[in-house]
Amino acid sequence: MTGNGFKRCRCRENGRELGAKCPKLRRKDGSWNPHHGTWCGKEEIPAGPDGKRIYLRCGGFATEADLIAWYQAAGRLLDIPDAGPEGHEARMEILDMIRAAHKRQAPLPEYEELHRKYKAGQSLQSITFGEYWDTWVERRRRLGDIRESTLIGYISHWETHIRAVLAGVRMDRLFVPVVEGVFTEIDRKNEELLAARASDDPEVRASVRGKRPTGPVTKQRIRATLRTVLASAQREHVVTFNAAELVKLDSGKKAKGVVWTKARVDAFEAAFDERLAAERSAEVQPKKPLERFKVWLATPRPSPVMVWTPAQLGVFLDHAAADRLYALYHLIAFRGLRRGEACGARWVDAELDGGLLATARQLNNVGRQVKEGSPKTESSDAVVALDSGTVAALRAHRTRQEAERLAAGSAWIDSGRIFTKVDGSELTPDWVSEHFERLTFAAGLPPIRLHDLRHGAATLSLAAGNDMKTTSAMLRHSSISITADLYTTVLPEVAREAAEASAALVPRAVVVTGASETGGLPSVSQAGNHRPADSTGSR
Template identity: 50%
Template sequence: MSSSVSLRPGSRKAASLFAKIEENNDEIVAANAARRAVDDARKQATKRAEQRAFRAQLQEMPPFRRTTGPAAQLKLRATLRAALNDAIAQQIITFNPAAHVEVEPGKRPKALVWTAERVEQWQRTGEKPSPVMVWTPEQTGEFLDLVHEDRLYGLYHLIAFRGLRRGEGCGLRWSDVDLDAKTATVATQLVLDGWDVEEGDPKTSSGARVVALDAETVKVLRTHKAQQSAERLEWGEAWINTGRVFTEANGTLLHPGKVSEAFEKNVRTSSLPPIRLHDLRHGAATLALAGGADMKTVQEMLGHSSITITSDIYTSVLPEVAHRAAEAAAKLVPRKSTGTDGHTSGTHEAQSSAALQLVTNLGTKKDPGQEA
């Protein structure tokens, strides 16, 4: 996503800040592309000497980094404006240059499901139909089966079914999990400052939430807890007790960036079409809607402050759900005559009531919102 900055008289210094951010974004994109090219070459190398050379080259290159997107720039401008307004109130300055800098958010890409047709196109061209792609339930199941023995399986499972953000999953504490009550409270997260890991609050006030856990997820977490206890015994006094649910083998904090890299490596070694770790979160919303959850329930599960975000971004409904909604809409209109399907008007009235409930459950109510 890109953003544009409008320069107004008297705001050149403030505007230059955002211009520098855009410049840095371009550099990050170029560096990430260069690193990915070297990494791809390393994977294709057949000789150990070549692989060592590529690994050495990768060590000299900057790690993968995220760009500062439009949403982050909007928050930065809001913080800057507030600080400068305080300075005006204290008569330190008389003019707020940040008030005259406009950062226009880029359009959010729509999430698309990896249908058979899109998979075939990707296999033929190597191009993703959208930056945000979602696996079907079958594809998600195939991935979870593939990584069932992975140390991070529990984390992948939790994101895939309950929609936690990456940082929320990495920062989840055992003290915030009640396996008997089948709940997990999102109260903190691990975030990246450059490449350094820091603990922070949930992304928004709505991000602090209690997430209901299904029986299978509880079972997965109990198994993971037993595995962690075994690792703790193995490490003995060298174990670092961070209290986190998901850690390195010695108990230290997970690095969110390395978790994403591990996930993407697993995807590359499979025959599945590519998605990002964050796209498992999109998939969780899709699965919840397919399972009959209404939009409000999905919004609360994901920790969105606005239902607009949920409906506009995360409701990449599966084809069968869309077809079900289409059939439900068609049956909302009662008919006196017998239709081509052989139903009488009385049957249609009953179907209309059930169909109306289905459409209501899918939900389309919208509120204003900003964050992803």
């Protein structure tokens, strides 16, 4: 393919462009004038199944050599697809790519890459990750094959961390080091944030107040977002491998529950008092001073997952007993429901006489809306056994709700939910969590998340002597390992009883009772029971 070159220009006569008819294009001897016009070409492409002729027309080349070289390169690309009707669609796609490259004055597609994609059955177009992301999100919304709340989480990762690094990267250039750039940028931002926190400049410190570094668990979730999107691209033959699967990160293991022991509570309260004093004496005050509750929430905890002792839980339940949502918190604390399951619970699914509640639906915050959906997993859709105390709390709640319905009259909204707003409408799960935190603060207790009550329910179940299988069934986990790994915490009193029981198995002739009054060394006394003779003898 040489282009069958000819020259044309933009000279005009009587307002019309002369094109190839301009007399200046040729010399008197008929040869082309090298100083006027540009080179153009026209080549016929194999016709499609309809027999219609197809041409590749392009111009603007400075020399005939440039024209011939370009047409030869274009012809090589057009020869990639199979001859005849089998390769027609691919040939037309390549023809469009050639025309687009010429229009943009960009290089032609790379032969080796295009040849590889064609042989592998991949898409020939080199779209960017940003372009693919837009179509992927739109497809997910149309098909509804991902929970809306999950999709919003993916979009949040894209907006906050991914887009700035990968939006303009071609899909066929998404190699592992390129994807790792997302996490390199996260680390850089984390370093800047920590440096600003430690700055001597009050204004710099104030600029990052309330901001948190992106931790290992969040990084794992961001990688999971990338892995999910690239898995779709791999199935669609847009990419040949999933680069996100090969990115190495810190383990990002989910935090296990830590009990609020007295020592931890004392340390937390001291840190809270210190932060509150610093907030009130800050050189640069925020436009809206932080209330004590907000400072309390922002005070670091020993672990992201904290568990109350039974005594602390009792204090909370006693304080919240008069609250109109007391039964909701009671239900979560003792039977381990998830927040969305408790908010979505319906009276039609409750059988109080039999002490049963089916977790058939849940409510979740999706953006600024509340959406109803199925439980988190298939095993979550199950029946929960209720203890007598929880049944009594639900009966009292139903009596309260009936009084609210009568007071509302025609304004009552019959949502069918067990737990509702005063007018009968559905609760907002995020508000339920904040309400719980404010009740906790008012009760004078150390902070935990509402979801931590679920951890506490698992801990109480095991402390009461229930086995792991029973506890896992109560939480409706898909496997016992999830319960064992994440949702069980040994209470101090239970741990001490186990330690005493273990120590009691060893008979001692000498007992170390503590420091003596004189020398400060351990005091030793004879035990009432003597060690039995060692069958192996003694030295």
